[in-house]
Amino acid sequence: MSNHIRPNGPKPSRLTPERIGIYVFLIAAALFFLLPLFVMLATSLKTMDEVRLGQIFELPRQFDIGAWSTAWSGACQGIECVGVRSGFWNSVKITVPAVTLSVFLGALNGYALSFWRSSSSRILFALLMAGGLIPYQIFLYPLVRIMANLELYNSLAGIVLVHVIFGLPLVTLLFRNYFVNIPEELCRAARVDGAGFWRIFFEIMLPLSTPMIVVASLFQFTGIWNDFLLGLVFAGRDNLPMTVQLNNIVNTTMGERAYNVNMAATILTALVPLAIYFFSGRWFVRGIAAGAVKG
CATH class of the missing domain: 1.10.3720.10 (MetI-like)
Incomplete structure (x- = not known):
């Protein structure tokens, strides 16, 4: 029978204040960089009637991919509308x-x-x-x-x-x-x-x-x-x-x-x-x- 030496004292906590601070910072940084992408993606899936409401942080009420099709092959550049x-x-x-x-x-x-x-x-x-x-x-x-x-x-x-x-x-x-x-x-x-x-x-x-x-x-x-x-x-x-x-x-x-x-x-x-x-x-x-x- 082998003897196991167990350390005395309480087991160290996995969530230390330093680790929590790192997680908070990383989450805040990720949200800071992802928020513009979210706004762009949500706006691209909205109709112009929804866009006029100015509620940029809300999800589209009805997902519409018409803007993507127009951007790819129909958006106008001057007098040419080729996307x-x-x-x-x-x-x-x-x-x-x-x-x-x-x-x-x-x-x-x-x-x-x-x-x-x-x-x-x-x-x-x-x-x-x-x-x-x-x-x-x-x-x-x-x-x-x-x-x-x-x-x-x-x-x-x-x-x-x-x-x-x-x-x-x-x-x-x-x-x-x-x-x-x-x-x-x-x-x-x-x-x-x-x-x-x-x-x-x-x-x-x-x-x-x-x-x-x-x-x-x-x-x-x-x-x-x-x-x-x-x-x-x-x-x-x-x-x-x-x-x-x-x-x-x-x-x-x-x-x-x-x-x-x-x-x-x-x-x-x-x-x-x-x-x-x-x-x-x-x-x-x-x-x-x-x-x-x-x-």
């Missing part, structure tokens, strides 16, 4: 190649720079950081002139190239800081086996950097999808992204302002990045924990 459907596909055509190119080139640059650890590399990293932090509004006019001379202004290729250019500094720094933490012995062993620069990159570095790829892709996807200014300036009339079309819908009034349609269009615009964060949040946290943003 945000075309802007959605334009955003897809802009975001997917821009994210793919910027992440691939950033990984390649970070891989190459991870081997350069001399004192002069600090200057380059400082320039990269400066390039990622300088407001891109400063470069708008020179880029407009350059794109016009290259005959890429107001084109799909032009707006993709602009997003790749502005995304490279941050993505390069993230990948470089990630690759620096990978043991050099892996690359040395691969060179002994006859592997070159590209084979090491594709067969060793990229497979090891899956969490980093997810983090960089999320950063780039969110920034490009939610962009307004660059899409307005460089995309051209036929390639306007969803955010620009949303702005046109909200600022177009023909008689009464349809707040339910505006709310539905806003949610539709934000739905894709929200869904991506929801389904890939585990990978995002894993990438950060693995050193994706360590300096």
Whole structure:
């Protein structure tokens, strides 16, 4: 028969004042950020007769999805009433190649720079950081002139190239800081086996950097999808992204302002990045924990 040593004194309570305070703070923060989403969702499901009552915190008396259908394919942007459907596909055509190119080139640059650890590399990293932090509004006019001379202004290729250019500094720094933490012995062993620069990159570095790829892709996807200014300036009339079309819908009034349609269009615009964060949040946290943003 074994003897169990039991601690003396009362069993500690699970709900301490500190834990209760943390829970209260987290619940208050969640309500603070979710309340606008609730108002938008509730308003989008109301008829305009209910919206006019001004009771924004009440649930719809009768759920009506007509505003969503109008926002998708019938909301007016000036004289055109086509909704945000075309802007959605334009955003897809802009975001997917821009994210793919910027992440691939950033990984390649970070891989190459991870081997350069001399004192002069600090200057380059400082320039990269400066390039990622300088407001891109400063470069708008020179880029407009350059794109016009290259005959890429107001084109799909032009707006993709602009997003790749502005995304490279941050993505390069993230990948470089990630690759620096990978043991050099892996690359040395691969060179002994006859592997070159590209084979090491594709067969060793990229497979090891899956969490980093997810983090960089999320950063780039969110920034490009939610962009307004660059899409307005460089995309051209036929390639306007969803955010620009949303702005046109909200600022177009023909008689009464349809707040339910505006709310539905806003949610539709934000739905894709929200869904991506929801389904890939585990990978995002894993990438950060693995050193994706360590300096």
